[in-house]
Each structure stands twice: as C-alpha cells, then as structure tokens.
Amino acid sequence: MENQEKKKIVLSAIQPTGTPTLGNYLGALKNWKTMANDYNCLYAVADLHSITVRPEPADLRRRTLEMYALLIALGLDPEKNTIFIQSMVPEHAQLAWILDCYTQFGEASRMTQFKDKSEKHPDNVNVGLFAYPVLMAADILLYQTDFVPIGADQKQHLEITRNIAERFNGLYGNTFKLPEPFIGKVGARVMSLQEPTKKMSKSDTNVKGFISVLDDDNAIMKKIKSAVTDSEAKVYYGEGKDGVNNLMGIYSCCTGKTFDEIEKEFDGKGYGDFKTAVGEAVIEELRPLKEEYARLINDKAYLYDCAKLGAEKASYFASRTLKKAMKKVGFIQIDK
Ligand code: ATP
Numbered sequence: 001m002e003n004q005e006k007k008k009i010v011l012s013a014i015q016p017t018g019t020p021t022l023g024n025y026l027g028a029l030k031n032w033k034t035m036a037n038d039y040n041c042l043y044a045v046a047d048l049h050s051i052t053v054r055p056e057p058a059d060l061r062r063r064t065l066e067m068y069a070l071l072i073a074l075g076l077d078p079e080k081n082t083i084f085i086q087s088m089v090p091e092h093a094q095l096a097w098i099l100d101c102y103t104q105f106g107e108a109s110r111m112t113q114f115k116d117k118s119e120k121h122p123d124n125v126n127v128g129l130f131a132y133p134v135l136m137a138a139d140i141l142l143y144q145t146d147f148v149p150i151g152a153d154q155k156q157h158l159e160i161t162r163n164i165a166e167r168f169n170g171l172y173g174n175t176f177k178l179p180e181p182f183i184g185k186v187g188a189r190v191m192s193l194q195e196p197t198k199k200m201s202k203s204d205t206n207v208k209g210f211i212s213v214l215d216d217d218n219a220i221m222k223k224i225k226s227a228v229t230d231s232e233a234k235v236y237y238g239e240g241k242d243g244v245n246n247l248m249g250i251y252s253c254c255t256g257k258t259f260d261e262i263e264k265e266f267d268g269k270g271y272g273d274f275k276t277a278v279g280e281a282v283i284e285e286l287r288p289l290k291e292e293y294a295r296l297i298n299d300k301a302y303l304y305d306c307a308k309l310g311a312e313k314a315s316y317f318a319s320r321t322l323k324k325a326m327k328k329v330g331f332i333q334i335d336k
C-alpha cells in the first residue's frame, strides 16, 4: 500500500450499458490493463451514470456484474488495483451534488454527449443526463487522479472536469488535482465496420457494425470479412479509405505493427488476405479475455468479494477528498 501511494493515480470508468465492443476494448480497456503495471489504478463500473437512460432493474444488475467480471477478466488484479462498482461508494454521489453547485448551466449545456443523447431519447431528457459530466468529474476528482484513460469522445468531459476543479480551487484553495486525459494514439476511435465514418458503438442497431468482445470466433471473422472497404484493392492508409484505415488501426492495435509495416506486409495482396489476417488477429487478441470471463462469470461469490474489497479501498481514498471539500464549502464537521 505504501509503495502504491507513491505511484501516479489513474482512474477510469465504463458504463454497464451492454457488452463492450472492440472499440471500447481497444480505445479504453486495453490501456487500462497496460497502465495497471505502472500506476495506482482505480477502475469503476459506472452504474450511477447508466440510470440516465432508465434500464430495466434486472438488466442493470446483470450487466453491472458482467461488466465487473470483464474488468477482472482483462487480467486486472483486484488486490493490487482498485476495481469497484460506483454505486457502492456513496462519496461519488455526495461530491457530485457539491460540484453541481459549482458548474454553470451554460457550460453543461455545451456538452456534445448531452446534446446527442437528448436527441436520441427526446422522451427522457432528465436532469441526470444533464448533470452526467459533473458526476464524472466527481468520480475523477475524488481520487486526486493524475491520468484518465478514455476514448477520444470523452475528451470534452475531461475538460469540464478540469474547469470545475480549477474554479473550486480558485475559490477555496487547492482541493483537487487537475487530471490529464490519456488517449491512445491508435484505437482512440475505432469506427463502425459498416459505416466507417461513424464510431463503433454498442448501441448500433446494425450488429454487423460492431464486434462485441464476447462474440465467438466465427462471428468475428464474418463481421471483419463483410466490413465496408473500397474498390481500390490496395492496403494503405489514406484519405477516402476510411474502411481500410479503420481495419489497419484495429490490426495495428492487436499486433503492435506500425502502418508502414502493415502496408509492406500486404503489398501486392488483396483485401481478402488482409481481412483474414485482421480477423485472426482480433480473435487471438480477445481469446484470453473470453476464456477468463467464462470462468469468472459463474463464480458470483468471488466477484461479490472482489466488489466489496474494491468499494472499501475506493471509499478509503474518496472519503478523504470528500471531507476536505465539505469542510471548504462550510459544512459543519463533527467527529462521530
Ligand atoms: P454507447 O454506444 O452505449 O453510447 P459507448 O460504446 O460509446 O456507449 P461507453 O461506455 O460510453 O461506450 O465508453 C466506454 C469507453 O470506451 C470510453 O472511454 C469511450 O471513450 C471508449 N469508446 C467508446 N467507443 C469507442 C470507439 N469506437 N473507439 C474507441 N474508444 C471508444
């Protein structure tokens, strides 16, 4: 523990809104695993965030546990790192309320995710959806986080987090550390296999557009083979080649090869060979995750134990920052 406290702090979270896609995996989860060796990492299943779209309670419970199992299946060590379920750590909702009062209506209105989601669900534009980035700011600021590994779509939420923290620090003196985003170079934006100008999304109605991390090998190969490309039949990274660029990005993330190396490897070969290689690389990349997940999901008792431990560890850190913020705002502090 002592040693861990000296390491820089990393925090990230993912909503339990469905099985993660290859986009979530390459854009976020894979970096989570890599960072776990060098940083003091806290990773959460953001179940509080996900009720902004009102899931069925039974679905939410099942998906939360599935997402939690997936995080451990990534190879994250629940003893060494802190893997927790957000709603089990009450400090998140508590700090979020305080930060709500230090966030301007105008700046929250400018968030593109809020605008997108309000358009998608015009029948349920709730206050939670509006305050979503503030809860995310609380998630991050509670742990004096240094780095936040996220996909490119979440950059704006990190900027508002920094603005809220700066405002609070400006008013009351240094309380929160200003976090930096960590966005990988490749994989930050994996595109849909069917419409490669749109990001790959687990809520896409066309299931051929995304690969779920638990898809079986056949399904993976089929989806890659039917990915939209172009009529040039030449593998290189370039303008107007969105489909090929996307597959090259995926292949590069899974194999560690650079774009130059990939172009050389497929010089003189057609898209058939290229797609087979990409499919195989994705299958190999996801295999250990799927095997470990299959084993873990049947061991509820172990998962519950890990979740309890994670929540205790998270709460230990979070309560220190919350106390500090409450004191600065002017709430009475009486030792229990
Ligand atoms: P939904 O499709 O349900 O809106 P989502 O697939 O965008 O959700 P989130 O749970 O919002 O997934 O995101 C989890 C993490 O995955 C975030 O860090 C996000 O930036 C990252 N991410 C999501 N989609 C992609 C993508 N296509 N490429 C790279 N990273 C992504």
Ligand code: LTN
Binding pocket: 011, 012, 013, 014, 015, 046, 049, 135, 136, 139, 140, 148, 149, 150, 154, 157
């Ligand atoms: N908003 C993020 C999920 C999320 C998150 C966070 C990410 C919730 N809290 C804290 C990083 C840090 C999303 O929709 N992908």
